[in-house]
Amino acid sequence: MKNQLIGLFTADWHLDKDPKRKRKACESLDQIVDYVKNNHVDYIVHGGDFWETKQSFGENSGVEYGFEYLQELAKHVKAIVINKGNNNHDYPQSISLLARLGENIFAYEYPISLALYDHVDKILGVDILRESEEETVYAEEPEFIVNLMPYPTKGMIVRDMSIDDNNKEFGEVFDGLMDMFGITNERYKCPKAFSFHGNVRGSRLSTGQPLTGQDIIISPLSLRKAKADVYAFGHIHNWQEFAPDMFYTSSLYNCNFGETEQKYFIVSKFNQTDEGVTVSSEKIKFKTVRPMVNVTAEFINGEFVINQEVPENAEVKIKYKIEEDLQDQVTTAKKEELKARFGADAILEADIVPVQRESRSVKIMEAKNLAEEFTEYCTITGRDEVFKVNGDAKTLKRSYREKIELIEQGTPPVEVPEEL
Numbered sequence: 105m106k107n108q109l110i111g112l113f114t115a116d117w118h119l120d121k122d123p124k125r126k127r128k129a130c131e132s133l134d135q136i137v138d139y140v141k142n143n144h145v146d147y148i149v150h151g152g153d154f155w156e157t158k159q160s161f162g163e164n165s166g167v168e169y170g171f172e173y174l175q176e177l178a179k180h181v182k183a184i185v186i187n188k189g190n191n192n193h194d195y196p197q198s199i200s201l202l203a204r205l206g207e208n209i210f211a212y213e214y215p216i217s218l219a220l221y222d223h224v225d226k227i228l229g230v231d232i233l234r235e236s237e238e239e240t241v242y243a244e245e246p247e248f249i250v251n252l253m254p255y256p257t258k259g260m261i262v263r264d265m266s267i268d269d270n271n272k273e274f275g276e277v278f279d280g281l282m283d284m285f286g287i288t289n290e291r292y293k294c295p296k297a298f299s300f301h302g303n304v305r306g307s308r309l310s311t312g313q314p315l316t317g318q319d320i321i322i323s324p325l326s327l328r329k330a331k332a333d334v335y336a337f338g339h340i341h342n343w344q345e346f347a348p349d350m351f352y353t354s355s356l357y358n359c360n361f362g363e364t365e366q367k368y369f370i371v372s373k374f375n376q377t378d379e380g381v382t383v384s385s386e387k388i389k390f391k392t393v394r395p396m397v398n399v400t401a402e403f404i405n406g407e408f409v410i411n412q413e414v415p416e417n418a419e420v421k422i423k424y425k426i427e428e429d430l431q432d433q434v435t436t437a438k439k440e441e442l443k444a445r446f447g448a449d450a451i452l453e454a455d456i457v458p459v460q461r462e463s464r465s466v467k468i469m470e471a472k473n474l475a476e477e478f479t480e481y482c483t484i485t486g487r488d489e490v491f492k493v494n495g496d497a498k499t500l501k502r503s504y505r506e507k508i509e510l511i512e513q514g515t516p517p518v519e520v521p522e523e524l
């Protein structure tokens with residue numbers, strides 16, 4: 105007996121209404137659609153962070169195109185199984201509702217071991233972690249088992265855990281859960297995939313990826329207790345493998361400036377023989393992904409100077425230093441030169457260096473007009489009497505700046521010209 109089953113692993117789609125994110129996400133999703141149209145794929149497993157943030161229904165959200173792509177993909181595979189990411193991305197109930205989009209779309213927000221049966225007209229999913237053997241209608245071998253372990257929170261696993269309970273205790277409970285997956289998986293000979301959303305010990309973060317909140321870090325050894333054939337992780341956007349059968353799939357596109365990695369989806373071929381299951385996995389590059397690079401520039405002698413190697417296809421944010429009084433030199437034409445070199449979507453950010461004032465007064469920097477600035481200057485330099493000639497305040501005729509110059513030159517009051 106020799107059977108081959110093909111699974112496609114993807115994660116961290118971060119779908120949202122933001123037009124730039126949407127364009128990038130759609131380009132990569134188009135590639136997955138093309139792939140499943142032109143290559144045999146049995147199942148798609150999504151590792152969580154389907155959404156970027158809580159979505160509202162309606163046109164101005166990620167919901168519409170998220171649903172469309174899911175339904176399109178579901179046409180070309182036997183089933184799609186979706187895991188849940190962090191609450192701040194995948195809002196509670198936002199994943200489970202995806203299951204309503206199609207009979208062959210399975211989506212859960214709790215740990216589950218889903219046995220999938222190919223029954224010609226319909227793919228059936230049975231929760232074998234909870235159903236006892238007697239109750240299981242389909243005692244026969246499933247075609248594929250997908251274990252889902254959503255982003256773990258202490259509350260999800262341990263009730264009434266006090267603030268004093270340490271991570272070790274949590275780790276023991278998590279281990280126990282992994283053992284349960286393992287005991288269940290061992291009853292079956294079919295290929296098994298394990299999807300975990302979270303931080304795995306020893307992983308490298310994506311360079312620009314901010315991780316919010318306190319992450320619970322799970323050891324690869326703990327996860328291995330589940331005895332699956334492939335472990336595909338979501339949460340960290342940087343592709344990496346712990347072993348050929350254990351990897352982060354990476355995200356669809358680069359989200360933040362500083363995130364420069366190539367992104368992938370993974371295609372795993374499970375070969376089932378009488379001796380057991382062997383797997384070979386291949387990572388497939390998303391073609392349109394561009395590194396998001398922070399570029400530092402200076403504006404010297406009327407030209408932008410960049411002493412940094414920037415990859416050809418990079419999406420760049422250029423932060424340039426410019427002295428306050430030289431801002432006029434950064435003309436539209438100069439900015440266009442940069443866009444011609446780095447792409448029309450290059451973002452330019454001026455880092456304005458204020459002209460050095462003589463004074464150390466904060467108030468002088470905040471002056472609303474030259475009169476205020478002048479008054480403050482006179483106050484802090486103790487020269488406010490300078491313009492009183494013979495004890496009488498004189499009408500000021502010259503510009504304030506000229507007067508400041510006179511003061512700076514240390515012109516004594518008696519030498520201040522009469523017209524002051």
Ligand SMILES: [Mn+2]
Nearest residue numbers: 116153339340
């Ligand atoms: Mn993510």
